[in-house]
Amino acid sequence: MSTGSGMEALVLDVDIEDQLVLKTGGKLQLTALMQKRIVELKRGARPLVEIDSNDLQEIVIQEILQDKVELGELEVAETSFLADARKLSGEGDSEEKEVYGSDLKKVKEERIKELSQFLNPTNE
Numbered sequence: 588m589s590t591g592s593g594m595e596a597l598v599l600d601v602d603i604e605d606q607l608v609l610k611t612g613g614k615l616q617l618t619a620l621m622q623k624r625i626v627e628l629k630r631g632a633r634p635l636v637e638i639d640s641n642d643l644q645e646i647v648i649q650e651i652l653q654d655k656v657e658l659g660e661l662e663v664a665e666t667s668f669l670a671d672a673r674k675l676s677g678e679g680d681s682e683e684k685e686v687y688g689s690d691l692k693k694v695k696e697e698r699i700k701e702l703s704q705f706l707n708p709t710n711e
Contacts, residue, residue: 611651620651620656621644623658634650
């Protein structure tokens, strides 16, 4: 049973999942968009669609399907986080390996700096 917290696992119909992946440009982008939008809804943003559900995941799915939300340029860049970490560690794109330690820390620090500059621009 769903509580609307947005944290439960949601099993999607294969056709709906395919539509969502196509609309967002990939599973990673879909995950990033859903996560960010759920956070916005939890912080008080109003749903952009009207449905008979309080489940945040269901609301976000409908928002995506109805083209009400999409990843912005900064968010698309954030989805390349692990790819950047793999490049720093010297791993090729063809290998699927986990990124650990200092490489992950470097990428996190770069992303935090970029986000901080984006959110708090200085007039130079």
